[in-house]
Amino acid sequence: MPHLVDPTLTRRERQRESTYVDIVEASRALLAESPELSLRAVAAKMGMTAPALYRYVANYQELVDLVAFEIDKAATLTFAAAADALEPDDAPGRLVAATTEFRQWALGNPHEFAIVFANPVAEAVCVRRDLLTVASSGLLMTDLIHDVWRQRGFAIPAIDDLPDVVRASLEDPLIPAKVEDLAREDRGLVWVYMQGWTQLYGVVVLEVMGHMDPRVIESGEMFIDVIRRFAPTIGLAEEMPRLEAIIRERLGRASG
């Protein structure tokens, strides 16, 4: 990943920015081997002493949040790439390709996955401005579902049919996602997205944590099953055989 240098930044700022990159790099290298990420180990890997890291990060949790955010960003690129392997007008294919890549990535990088998705959400305001935004993988997934809806136009729940609390959370979302571009009457789509995300999250966490028969995990059958059961909700029942082929093709590979 080439991190272009912004010439508007002063030399020191550029150096500082590059140190942040180093931190994330070192962290991910450690995370690739051991499930535990330690501030001291990160510092050592960068050839620094531990207290020096406190110039960049207020405490350990902030280091974790930083790394988690960057991992999510990087992983989202691979999800997007998986989607882009299909034609732009094949929104359903793009969606299942991305979700499958998500699942493959999670199984292949369990430690990174745990840091990003099995981490109690940080509600405290974070120092790094980037961290204020919502998870980028979430943005991608909503986009992909949105595309399916625009192309195929499945039925979404009327926002007034939804329970009061749900309606409120859709009209005035806490995390400023891209919900704003949706007209009020289309906000039900976000609820559908949440339903899908919940199911996807359930399988993947179960699989990554190993709370399932290893053979079933290996095969990915439960993952496929979840997708299949959700497909009708977004109007993809008939297309499912074709989509399943896309999934199975992707299950064969490893994820990087």
Next chain:
Amino acid sequence: MPHLVDPTLTRRERQRESTYVDIVEASRALLAESPELSLRAVAAKMGMTAPALYRYVANYQELVDLVAFEIDKAATLTFAAAADALEPDDAPGRLVAATTEFRQWALGNPHEFAIVFANPVAEAVCVRRDLLTVASSGLLMTDLIHDVWRQRGFAIPAIDDLPDVVRASLEDPLIPAKVEDLAREDRGLVWVYMQGWTQLYGVVVLEVMGHMDPRVIESGEMFIDVIRRFAPTIGLAEEMPRLEAIIRERLGRASG
């Protein structure tokens, strides 16, 4: 919880057994306040030094496993109690009551939940014989679904329609659950159970981890939604309004 003493045991064995109980007790007390469980703190809370615990537990992970198992066992009692609040012939009601109690318990005891269900599964053989068995909460849930099936007789997938790997894992399950009592042609029921568990697990983990709008978590609407979408799979579509009332009634309480 009265831990009856087995008179067949020698005095020393009884004392040892009681120390195990103390360990779990101290651990849970600590877990109620702080998310981190430390071997040293447990020892201190029991008035012992840390190395002494190594007479009972080979290492830290084994302590965690022990505590996780006992927590699961204790929590299962409350799930079962929730089910028993309904008539024995109301299997659907009992099932949703137990699952709702599960969800409530998880939200009320996030640290304990994390230790039991968000813990990478221990594949190593554990010292304590109890630990070899499967999670008792899992046994309860399978029982409850089994009861629904016996009473209502919903359609289950024919085992030969399932993918090869799935069929293999159902015919010869790795974790020796109570699958053995099921005739081969009824093993599809276990697959249905796994589907349900996957979905339930997804919502609850998302909720406990806080990866959802707090208002939605508070209301439990996504949880209800998951149950509602799964209900038809086990033939409970028409009964859903009644079941939803049971759920909502339980959502009002806190769990102990």
Next chain:
DNA sequence: CGACGATAGTTTACACCGTTTACGGTTTAC
């Protein structure tokens, strides 16, 4: 009863961990 071996605890020690403090160089800015 007395002795011996297993058991259950101790103290000590080591290597890690997150974090704070005080200090010294560089780099920037005025």
Next chain:
DNA sequence: GTAAACCGTAAACGGTGTAAACTATCGTCG
């Protein structure tokens, strides 16, 4: 050129899991 901001260091504190050596107690057997 000088003052300030920045970036790193070393030292230290209290915390963690774990290993080793040692000791007191308990249960059993001669």
